[in-house]
Amino acid sequence: MFALKDVTRRFGNKLAVDAVTLEISQGQMVGIIGRSGAGKSTLLRMINRLQEPSSGSIHFAGVEVSGLRGRALRNWQRDCAMIFQQFNLVPRLDVLTNVMLGRLNHRSTLLSLLSVFTREERIHAIAALERLGIEQTALQPAGTLSGGQQQRVAIARALMQNPKMVLADEPIASLDPLNAKIVMDALRDINEREGITVITNLHTLDTARNYCERIIGMAGGRVVFDGKPSELTAEAVKEIYGTDKDGAGIDETVTSTSLESTRRPEIASSGMTAKAAAMH
Numbered sequence: 001m002f003a004l005k006d007v008t009r010r011f012g013n014k015l016a017v018d019a020v021t022l023e024i025s026q027g028q029m030v031g032i033i034g035r036s037g038a039g040k041s042t043l044l045r046m047i048n049r050l051q052e053p054s055s056g057s058i059h060f061a062g063v064e065v066s067g068l069r070g071r072a073l074r075n076w077q078r079d080c081a082m083i084f085q086q087f088n089l090v091p092r093l094d095v096l097t098n099v100m101l102g103r104l105n106h107r108s109t110l111l112s113l114l115s116v117f118t119r120e121e122r123i124h125a126i127a128a129l130e131r132l133g134i135e136q137t138a139l140q141p142a143g144t145l146s147g148g149q150q151q152r153v154a155i156a157r158a159l160m161q162n163p164k165m166v167l168a169d170e171p172i173a174s175l176d177p178l179n180a181k182i183v184m185d186a187l188r189d190i191n192e193r194e195g196i197t198v199i200t201n202l203h204t205l206d207t208a209r210n211y212c213e214r215i216i217g218m219a220g221g222r223v224v225f226d227g228k229p230s231e232l233t234a235e236a237v238k239e240i241y242g243t244d245k246d247g248a249g250i251d252e253t254v255t256s257t258s259l260e261s262t263r264r265p266e267i268a269s270s271g272m273t274a275k276a277a278a279m280h
Ligand SMILES: Nc1ncnc2c1ncn2[C@@H]1O[C@H](COP(=O)(O)OP(=O)(O)OP(=O)(O)O)[C@@H](O)[C@H]1O
Pocket: 011, 014, 015, 016, 034, 035, 036, 037, 038, 039, 040, 041, 042, 043
């Protein structure tokens, strides 16, 4: 179990995240939605400890991760791999090396500096690329790949960390709809097949509805909605995104990328979660 207790982050007078309390079970696929500036990125970055909470605490499997230092902190950052909007690959290095860099926290600094990777690490990296359907790009410089391919390389690199959780900060915000679908399918796949918890910030409501079993809506740093996609009513959407200048609720198509649902028909019609169906 992963839990946030009263987690708050201030930047000067600005309250970016305001007393967020949440519990997330292992293996959930969670989408965080909200307007720009709602506090979504700050929340994810605090989980990974890229940013420190001003107050409150973060817990994983009985350990207070918000208090970790040194090696224990690095181990936690390995356990919750992070994926970013801009991929954060090393463009001039080949794809395989980029993926193997995911092992950095597992090995000595000297070996990492020398970029010496073992045969097992190479096999693991190629297997991760195969999982994501991009093994044919292994020897290309990462910077020559399309955005969708680069994000899949970033996911493969995250898998090299053997994470318990993947945190994705707007992973599809720079991608066209087709590549966005491929990347979201890949995230759902690692969630379903490996039981890795996925927490992803999303700009688009329809993507969260289609891919996530739980949606957390943020506004002004606070959690204003936490439930299943089916519970996300027009009223809840209004609370998350606010109203337009005429006081009308926001039109959902405004937050849409027109990503078609890729749910298998039996899941959509039975109301079964994708994960339940996968175990079916
Ligand atoms: N390093 C920082 N210094 C000062 N203010 C910050 C910093 N990081 C975030 N903020 C502020 O905190 C608030 C929340 O920002 P955050 O980036 O978490 O929102 P977000 O929901 O992820 O938005 P977006 O979708 O635009 O990324 C914003 O008002 C932002 O300006």
